[in-house]
Amino acid sequence: xxxxxxxxxxxxxxxxxxxxxxxxxxxxxxxxxxxxxxxxxxxxxxxxxxxxxxxxxxxxxxxxxxxxxxxxxxxxxxxxxxxxxxxxxxxxxxxxxxxxxxxxxxxxxxxxxxxxxxxxxxxxxxxxxxxxxxxxxxxxxxxxxxxxxxxxxxxxxxxxxxxxxxxxxxxxxxxxxxxxxxxxxxxxxxxxxxxxxxxxxxxxxxxxxxxxxxxxxxxxxxxxxxxxxxxxxxxxxxxxxxxxxxxxxxxxxxxxxxxxxxxxxxxxxxxxxxxxxxxxxxxxxxxxxxxxxx
Amino acid sequence: xxxxxxxxxxxxxxxxxxxxxxxxxxxxxxxxxxxxxxxxxxxxxxxxxxxxxxxxxxxxxxxxxxxxxxxxxxxxxxxxxxxxxxxxxxxxxxxxxxxxxxxxxxxxxxxxxxxxxxxxxxxxxxxxxxxxxxxxxxxxxxxxxxxxxxxxxxxxxxxxxxxxxxxxxxxxxxxxxxxxxxxxxxxxxxxxxxxxxxxxxxxxxxxxxxxxxxxxxxxxxxxxxxxxxxxxxxxxxxxxxxxxxxxxxxxxxxxxxxxxxxxxxxxxxxxxxxxxxxxxxxxxxxxxxxxxxxxxxxxxxxxxxxxxxxxxxxxxxxxxxxxxxxxxxxxxxxxxxxxxxxxxxxxxxxxxxxxxxxxxxxxxxxxxxxxxxxxxxxxxxxx
Numbered sequence: 073x074x075x076x077x078x079x080x081x082x083x084x085x086x087x088x089x090x091x092x093x094x095x096x097x098x099x100x101x102x103x104x105x106x107x108x109x110x111x112x113x114x115x116x117x118x119x120x121x122x123x124x125x126x127x128x129x130x131x132x133x134x135x136x137x138x139x140x141x142x143x144x145x146x147x148x149x150x151x152x153x154x155x156x157x158x159x160x161x162x163x164x165x166x167x168x169x170x171x172x173x174x175x176x177x178x179x180x181x182x183x184x185x186x187x188x189x190x191x192x193x194x195x196x197x198x199x200x201x202x203x204x205x206x207x208x209x210x211x212x213x214x215x216x217x218x219x220x221x222x223x224x225x226x227x228x229x230x231x232x233x234x235x236x237x238x239x240x241x242x243x244x245x246x247x248x249x250x251x252x253x254x255x256x257x258x259x260x261x262x263x264x265x266x267x268x269x270x271x272x273x274x275x276x277x278x279x280x281x282x283x284x285x286x287x288x289x290x291x292x293x294x295x296x297x298x299x300x301x302x303x304x305x306x307x308x309x310x311x312x313x314x315x316x317x318x319x320x321x322x323x324x325x326x327x328x329x330x331x332x333x334x335x336x337x338x339x340x341x342x343x344x345x346x347x348x349x350x351x352x353x354x355x356x357x358x359x360x361x362x363x364x365x366x
Numbered sequence: 367x368x369x370x371x372x373x374x375x376x377x378x379x380x381x382x383x384x385x386x387x388x389x390x391x392x393x394x395x396x397x398x399x400x401x402x403x404x405x406x407x408x409x410x411x412x413x414x415x416x417x418x419x420x421x422x423x424x425x426x427x428x429x430x431x432x433x434x435x436x437x438x439x440x441x442x443x444x445x446x447x448x449x450x451x452x453x454x455x456x457x458x459x460x461x462x463x464x465x466x467x468x469x470x471x472x473x474x475x476x477x478x479x480x481x482x483x484x485x486x487x488x489x490x491x492x493x494x495x496x497x498x499x500x501x502x503x504x505x506x507x508x509x510x511x512x513x514x515x516x517x518x519x520x521x522x523x524x525x526x527x528x529x530x531x532x533x534x535x536x537x538x539x540x541x542x543x544x545x546x547x548x549x550x551x552x553x554x555x556x557x558x559x560x561x562x563x564x565x566x567x568x569x570x571x572x573x574x575x576x577x578x579x580x581x582x583x584x585x586x587x588x589x590x591x592x593x594x595x596x597x598x599x600x601x602x603x604x605x606x607x608x609x610x611x612x613x614x615x616x617x618x619x620x621x622x623x624x625x626x627x628x629x630x631x632x633x634x635x636x637x638x639x640x641x642x643x644x645x646x647x648x649x650x651x652x653x654x655x656x657x658x659x660x661x662x663x664x665x666x667x668x669x670x671x672x673x674x675x676x677x678x679x680x681x682x683x684x685x686x687x688x689x690x691x692x693x694x695x696x697x698x699x700x701x702x703x704x705x706x707x708x709x710x711x712x713x714x715x716x717x718x719x720x721x722x723x724x725x726x727x728x729x730x731x732x733x734x735x736x737x738x739x740x741x742x743x744x745x746x747x748x749x
Contacts, residue, residue: 146738146739146743207612212602212616212619212621213619213620213621230602233602234602234605311608312608315606315742316605316606316608316738317738317743318743319738327734327738330435330437331437331548331730332734333731334731
C-alpha cells in the first residue's frame, strides 16, 4: 500500500518511462472489468449458442438457433426496426446537435451558457422519468393535445406506441453526449483559420464545408458511433414508448429470456446484436487509431 | 489524458464494487419476503401487513423485496434449489405469490413447505375452491373485470357477453385497449377469455399438464383469429399498452372508454382518485374473465422457515383477510364464513360466483409467444 502512495505522487520532473507501471496499474482495473463483465460473457454466449447439447445428450456444432433467427420473419422484423430506429436517431442527432455545437462554439455571452445547460439537461433525467413525461406531454390527450384544443386545432397523431415514440425519446436522451463530443471537436478549429478564410471572402457555408467539417469529421464519427451503440441496445424507452410489434432487440431479448424462458434464443439475439455493435465499434476504433497516428 | 484515465479507473472500480457478488447472509429473524406482483400489493404489505405482523410478533422483522415479476420470483426459486443442493442459505423465506409447480421439480427438490401439513392454525379456514396444491397457500384473490367511463357509456348499455363486447368494440373504434399479455394480467386474462370463447367457453379444457404443441396450435390459433378480428377497432388501430397501469392511464386521460382491469387495482384507483368515481365496472355473464388466487409459498430451506410460517398463519387471520377486502380491494383467501359479518354484507356485490382460471406453465409461454407472433404484428396501423 505504501508503495502505491509513493508512486501516486511522482515528482513532475520524473521521466515518462518511470511512470509507466503506474499507468498500467490504472488501466488494469478497467481492462480486467471489461474482460470479466463483457468479453467473457460474450465468448460464453457465442460458444453456448454454437456448441449445443442435442436430444441424445451429445454436444456438437449447431447453428440452428441462428438459422431460426435469420429465417424467422418476426425476428427479422425486430432486427429491421432496431436498425431503422438506430439510423433515424443517428441522422436526427447529427441534424439537431451540429447546429447547437456550432452555435455554442462561435457565440459569446450569457445566452450560450443557458443553451448549453439546456442541451446537457437530458443527461441528468433518468430515462424512465423521460418516458412518463413523454406520455404526459406527447401522449394521447396529453399537454400538446390540450394546447392545440385550446386554440381550436385538431389533435396530433400521437407517436406514443408507434416506432416514432422511441425515436423521439432516444434522440432527446442522446443530445448531451453528442453535443459535448462535437463541441470538443470544434475546440480544435482555431479562430485564425476561420478569420483567414473570411479574409479571402469565404461565406459561412464555405467556411463550414471547407474549414470546419474536415477538422471535426473525426468527432462526428466518434459521437455517432457512441450514440449508435447506446441506441442499438436500448431497453427502457422502446419498451415503454414503442409498439408491441415490431419491437427493438432490447425488449425482444428480455422477453425471450424471461417470458418465453428461452435462454438460447435470447443469447442468439444477443450475439446478433454484438455483431452489429462490433461493426459500429470498428468505426470508432478506426477513427481513434487514425487520430493517434497523426 | 491522465485525469481521464483516473476517472475511468475510479468509475470502473466503483462499478466493480457494486457488481461484485454480495457475500451477505440472511439475517436471523428477518424474513426475506419476495413479490412479483404490482406496486399496490407491495404497498399493502408495507403499510398494513408489515406493521401489524411486527407488532404482533416481537423480534421478527419483515424484509419486503420486489422481485419485479413472476419470472423474477422463479429466478430466486432456482437459486433456492441450487442452495438446497449445496446446503447453503437461499436468502429467501417467503414468496408472496408463486406457482409451486414452477420451476419444474421444485417440490421434488424439497424447497417448498407442505402447507397442509405445516400445522397452521388457520389452514382449515381457507376457501376449498381456491386450493390448488398443498404446497401453496391461497390468501387473496382478484379477478379481471371491464372498467368503463359512465359519462360515455351508460351502465344499462354496458356489454354483458363476449359477443356484445365485440359488437361494442367494433361500433366504437379506438375506444378499447388491452395491454400486452405478458406485461400484466388484465390484458393477459382478456386474451385468455378470447381463447376460452374460441374453445367452447370451457375453462376445464386447459390444464397445466395437457399442453401439447398440436393442441396449443389449434386451440390458441382460434383465439388469435378472434383477437386479430377486433385488432383494427382497438385504440390507435391496434396499439397495445405496455402494462396494467398504462391501460389505467389511458382510461383516466379519457383516451379510451373501456379497458380490462384487475378488480383490486381498479377499486384502489377509484378510491385514490386516480380514476373518477364515475368509473363503471362490469363482468361478462356468459363466462367471467379469468382471475386467480394469489398463493403464498414458504421455502423449506430458508433460514427463517418457522417465522415465515407464522407470517403465513397471520395473513389468514380475520384482521388481515378483512384488510385485503377493505385496503386492497381483493377477495379473501379464506371462505366467506370467516370474514366479519358487516364486511360480508358490504361486499356482497363483488363476491364472485366462480373465478375461471387458466393454467400457467407451458401454456403461459405459448400464449405470450403466440400473441406477439400472430396478433400484434398483423395490423396495418397506417390504414
